[in-house]
Amino acid sequence: MSSIPLIVALVLTAVVVVGYTLVLIGMRQEDRCMSLRTAAPTRSAVLARRVTGCHVRG
Template identity: 50%
Template structure:
C-alpha cells in the first residue's frame, strides 16, 4: 500500500514531463521552419501553439 502514491506520482510526473518536452520540440520546429504565418506541420507544433496561445487566422498570426 505504500507504493501506490509513488506509482501515481511517477505516472503524473512522466505525463507532465512528456507534455513539456513535446511543447519544447514544437516551439523549436516552429522557430526553425519560420512558419508562424501558416498552419502547423505536426502534432508537437500544434500542441505548442495551443499551450502558448498562438494561432493563425486568415494568414495572420495572433498571440
Template identity: 50%
Template sequence: MSWLPLIIAALLSITVLVGYVMVMVGIRRQDKALSLRRYPGGASASLARKVTGCYVRDGVSWT
C-alpha cells in the same frame, strides 16, 4: 509503506515531462521553420500553439 502514491506520482511526473518535451519540440520546429504566420505543420507544433495560446486567423498569427 504503500507504493501506490509513489507509482501515481511517478506516472504523473512522466506525463508532465512528456508533454513539456512535446511543447518544446513544437516551439523549436516552428522557430526553425520561421512559420509562425502559417498554420502549424504537425502535431507537436499544433500542441505547442494550443498550450501557448498562439493561433492563426486569416494567415496572420495572433498571440
C-alpha cells in the same frame, strides 16, 4: 496492506506524463522557430554582429 507503493506509482506516473508533455511542447516551439522565414539582415544588425559578436534580430 500499505498504500504507499500505489501513491509512489501515481506520483511517478504524473511526473512522467508532465515531462513528456513539456518535451513535446518544446519540440513544437523549436520546429516553429526553425520553419520561420528569415529576413535579410539589416545593416545595423550586421554592424552589431561585427562589434559584439552576437546575432541581433531587426
